[in-house]
Structures are given as C-alpha cells and as structure tokens.
Amino acid sequence: MLYLITGGARSGKSRHAQELALQLSTHPIYVATARIWDQDFEQRVRHHQQERGPEWTTFEEQERVSTLPIQGKVVVIDCITLWLTNLFVKHQYDTTLALQAIQTEILNMQKMQGHFIFVTNEIGMGIHAESEAGRKFTDLQGWTNQFIARLADKVILMVSGLPMTIK
Helix, strand or coil: CEEEEEECCCCCHHHHHHHHHHHHCCCCEEEECCCCCCHHHHHHHHHHHHHCCCCCEEEECCCCHHHCCCCCCEEEEECHHHHHHHHHHHCCCCHHHHHHHHHHHHHHHHCCCCEEEEEEECCCCCCCCCCHHHHHHHHHHHHHHHHHHHHCCEEEEEECCEEEECC
16 A cells, blocks of 8 residues: 655654554554755754654665565655655756656555555745756656655645645
8 A cells, every 4th residue: 555645844744654654553664765964954864763663663775765675564755855856866867767766666666565655745835946956856756746646545735734635
C-alpha cells in the first residue's frame, strides 16, 4: 500500500507519517533521504531523530532507497523533496534523468508488498524560483508528486497540522 503525505513547510507531514506508521507496525522503518549541508540543517535532522523512539529502524539513503531491506515492511520515506534534490544534482540538473531515476525507485518499491508512506512538499504554493535550476526543480517536484499520487492508495494533504484525505 502506498501513501502520499503532502503539504507546506511545517504543516505536520512528518509527524503524521510517523503516527500512521506506528498504527501499522510496532517496528516501522524510517528512511532519511537528506544530505546535511549546513549546521542549521544538521540541527533540524537531529531534532527529527530525537522525536523517533527505539521502536524505529532508521536508514540513511540519498539515492537507492529500493535497495534497502524494506520488503514487506512499514516504511516512512522522508522526504521526497530532499531525495529529488540528490538525484537532480547527481544527474547534473537533467529533469528527465532525475524523474526516470525516482520513478524507477518508486515502482520497485511498489512491488515490495509493504506499506510505503512518502512525505513530500506540496509544490506551487509559494514564490516562483528566480533561477533556471530552481524552476526545473519545481517542475521535477510537481511531476514526481503527481506520479506518486496516481499510484498511491491514499493521499493526505496536511494543512496547519490537520490531515485532509483527498484520495
């Protein structure tokens, strides 16, 4: 079963994803897709780590999530936006290659018969990027969110900490 939890920054996406995972399993898996790029971001990651209890197994993987031992498990992938950033940079800002890479990963995970809870940032609710790379990334994020939403069994939009089921 695939879930997509989307919303703006600080909308409660990660918290809701973790609560859902704990409803589905006593020992869920958390996949952290972030690369640490500065001290502020490192503190944010540490805060997320401290929120999870000992029942969680955590993997840090920035590109090949489907290669982890997650077959048949309850897995939170947090977050698609950071995962896409890694793939976008790896593929030298080529949206086609980055989109193909993440779609392949997601399709591989769909075959694993688990519960996969994808956390992502909803795109297009803010200012438009000034740079070409920023606009390309916005396109990539939007296309990826649409791809996952089409595959997902359930899509939840988080608004001010409140989950709204839209699919």
